[in-house]
Amino acid sequence: MADKGKTKKVTPLMKQYNTIKVKYPDALLLFRVGDFYETFGEDAVKTSKILGIILTHRNNGGDQTELAGFPHHSLNTYLPKLVKAGQRVAICDQLEDPKQTKTIVKRGVTELVTPGVAMNDDILSAKTNNFLCAVHFGRKRLGISFVDISTGEFLTSEGNEEQIDKLLQNFSPNEVLVSKTQKKEFLRVFGQNYHTFFTEDWIFQDDYALETLTGHFKTKSLKGFGVDHLSYGIVASGVVLHYLSDTQHRQLQHINTLQRIAEEEYIWMDRFTIRNLELYHSANQNAVTLLDVIDKTISPMGGRMLKRWLALPLKNIEKIKRRHEVISHLSQNKQVLQKLQHNIKMMGDLERLISKVATGKINPKEVVQLKNSLEASFPLSRLP
């Protein structure tokens, strides 16, 4: 493997690199060479700046090429930094055992990590969802869709600009997909604050989206999910799903329903209100938000759920009262409460663990964690 870069002519390695790089022009390509992930050219300049690693040069047949790299086992430390800096990172691995081949090793991109599509625990923060979002400007209304690949949640809705604006604020996606042709429109309506990625226009087609979705869920229509009337929402959902497969995420069994965000069931708060009340963000860096005060959840799943509840307070009195009743019951039965809290404390992030099972990225230790979490959850199921 190490011999490839050293030949004097145009190296086969660089040839291979270039053919792969052409396919991912807008991503940073991490190119596995032996025990290292290397970046070349402009990518190398960017990488060395973000990671603070040394930028060197390599003489490739007289051409000076910038080069920066890090050992493969440090991927988990460096990758999050790159993604958090807003980079899309394509990871190119060696697809065959170098011992078995005499020519250059076959390489290919095995994963494209972007801010909205991440499974890595180092990139994700436990109590926050990592949503990828797509916004589609339809003729009359806008369609929107959110997916969190790390938990398997998949949501859609449609509405006017204000409603969509509010949803964007509520779910604060880490990456928003918009068609290239609607770029100006999006920036005009929703501002510059979102991390956006502008995709090809042809993905935003009704038929294509429907096909992608029914293909994924293996259903004939989307009637079963109660979203078949949301034609713009479906387009957005199709785009999100397409993007996932585009970024080499093809095992998505854990995304098994498409939920409609039933906005009429929740209190309407516009973006000014959410900001003014300082629910979860504050203009002031050090300010304490409402979430900081009320979040007494123990598990990551609970933390994410609480955020959702805060974003979407109920209007249905019956449902609200049921929650109040549980609280009354628990505060009168301290032992039950303590037992519950004790059990929840022992639990890992079930949602994300099971998602890793679906994507096949789980490691043995995590499987044991999953088992222990389930064991801890067992006594809970017998409680009233």
Add this chain to the structure above:
Amino acid sequence: MLRTKIKEMLCEEAPVNILKGKTIADGYSKELDELRKLAFSGKDYLDKMLEREMQRTGISSLKIASNNVFGYYIEVRNTHRDKVPEEWIRKQTLVNAERYITEELKEYESKILGAEERILILEQQLFSQLVVWMQEYIAPVQNNANQIAQLDCLCGFTQLAEDNNYISPDLDDSTEISIIGGRHPVIEKQLPLGEAYIANDVTLNRDEQQIIMITGPNMSGKSAILRQTALIVLLAQMGSFVPASSAKIGYVDKIFTRVGASDNISMGESTFMVEMNETASILNNLSDRSLVLLDEIGRGTSTYDGISIAWAISEYLHEHPAKAKTLFATHYHELNEMTSTFERIKNFNVSVKELKDNVLFLRKLTPGGSEHSFGIHVAKMAGMPQQVIHKANKILKKLEKSHSSEELSDKLQLVQNEMQLSFFNLDDPLLEQLKEDIIHLDINTLTPVEALMKLNEIKRLLSKKKNA
């Protein structure tokens, strides 16, 4: 099911990386167990071999070890070098020792290595089988996770209620909100030790007390009262208990809050424009279950503009059929006049105690208007130079004399009357006449031509009036 299978398959201390081995538990796969026995019983075997060789050669300091380069080898100290049997193959010479390998050792080594390799492959196979098998259980586990998340939230709420002394709110489908002893959930946690948060009562309904005008000096806690009302409603409808001594809440479907002059310079918009933009979007979206909080709306412009805009907005909210419940914090005490004209607007103030030259903030919401803004007092407390304060006081006196607030209020009243007059004006005799005409038309007997002629007549009448 899932749990027992994982339990029997995986080792409790399974590593993160499967290549490290020891992933699959003992007793799950027979083949694996045998291989392991072979690989790990090696120690005994080596010990035996070592003992045997020591006796055979009479070397007392024999050692068997392994490294990555040669694999297993026997190490002999230099003092015993001459006792080494001939069939041993020398591999390495160190300063005070030599390393040898033997046929037996090599054979054994390949056996172990083969076993280890097979173990690894087998473990990987079994593990990926397990993962595929586990994929059947995705939906139930997700469901489980969801339940736990909810439970966790509710436990959290219980803990919150315990820790911070919250009570259960009483929700119903009325349109009345009545909060007794309400506190701001965030601010009450930020207070310095020993200082108690001053709780306040707020009642809003659509029949008597639709709009509350809260006047009071800067810094007196108007904004806190506004926000705590919204937060209490929000918490209640999230399903949590609330920071109050009692709360009856007719459920709310929209919450609007607007803060005057919320700076948004980074977005390149004028603050006043932003403020008006935001407020316009409220007025266009009112519903009868809305809760509206307006904080110093109109502050971003000159005093008279500000008062006028604030007045007009309040009037609009009062007259709007939705009768949305509103809290309006302002320091334009001129707005206190509104209560006499609009029956559902009520005045409250955040009380302050005036001590000679200073003020004491009591932060208690009490009925009635207030007269001063105490802005200068606040300036003084903030440590403005004495000269500035002095001058400000002088100018204030002068201004108050020339545009006494009563005068201004009278004028505002006048405007109000004028407006009402102009409403009557609309019903002028001509319009009355037209109305009568149209009512008495019998459309069934009317031919199209006659209809057109009638229309022409109406038009003539109207244009005549316009010219006159």
